[in-house]
Amino acid sequence: MQDGGTSPSIAAQALTARGYTLPSLVQSLRTGVTPNGDVFGGSMAEVVHGSTKFLLTDHLEDMATYLLDLNAL
Numbered sequence: 891m892q893d894g895g896t897s898p899s900i901a902a903q904a905l906t907a908r909g910y911t912l913p914s915l916v917q918s919l920r921t922g923v924t925p926n927g928d929v930f931g932g933s934m935a936e937v938v939h940g941s942t943k944f945l946l947t948d949h950l951e952d953m954a955t956y957l958l959d960l961n962a963l
């Protein structure tokens with residue numbers, strides 16, 4: 891990472907294990923707040939505040955559906 895931070899796995903299994911569901915992942919991409927009440931740090935905070943918070947719910951749901959699809963790839 892440019893800022894020296896680390897980025898956790900966002901594989902479907904890893905996201906599910908960290909408590910993400912379709913609605914909570916949509917909520918996190920919109921607000922930057924994770925299901926356990928933490929906030930995205932580093933460059934992911936910029937991604938939310940400069941990009942994903944502006945997306946339509948339909949689009950966020952499509953992204954979350956893809957990210958949580960255990961059969962993807």
Ligand code: HEM
Pocket residue numbers: 891895896897898899900905908924929930931932933934935937942953
């Ligand atoms: C639309 C594109 C993106 C999506 C859908 C996405 C999705 C996610 C998700 C779901 C997480 C949460 C993982 C977790 O903590 O449980 C995450 C974390 C993270 N992402 Fe992204 N990401 C995107 C773009 C990016 C980009 C472009 C960068 C870097 C330039 C980035 C850097 C990070 C970092 C550093 C974290 C860890 C944040 C933290 O631990 O506080 N992401 N991302």
